[in-house]
Amino acid sequence: MDLDFNLYMQDLVQNARKELTDSGYTEMRTPEDVEAHLNKEGTALVMVNSVCGCAGGIARPAAIHSLNFDKRPDQLLTVFAGQDKEATEQMRDKAPDYLPSSPSFAFFKDGKIVDMIERHEIEGHEIMSVMTGIQAWFEEYGKEA
16 A cells, blocks of 8 residues: 555656646756755746645646746746755745745745745635736746747
């Protein structure tokens, strides 16, 4: 029974990762990855991914469909809460004024957190409202796609 559940979870996680990487997001799986990406000049959208229903039903679709916009950040990044724990913790350390939540979105400019869309702004909301929040960051800070 445990083996079947573990295989199921591995498949679920792999598919959740693939949804984002197939759309152009780069995974940050280690603290070193986080430092290398978030210490760059420019802008970065980070999706804190997870396996919960609001991640699969709202957050990942919003992350993907928000890219259909005239402007984008320099980097599209993701960490996976509960899977890449040290990388997720390292990213969260860069957003000290926000409580840990997943799924969530963080927007960085020149290595500093600008804003965050937390789980309570995702769970129970429409995909379009989450996309609107992400695209507002793109409009303000992004570059022509």
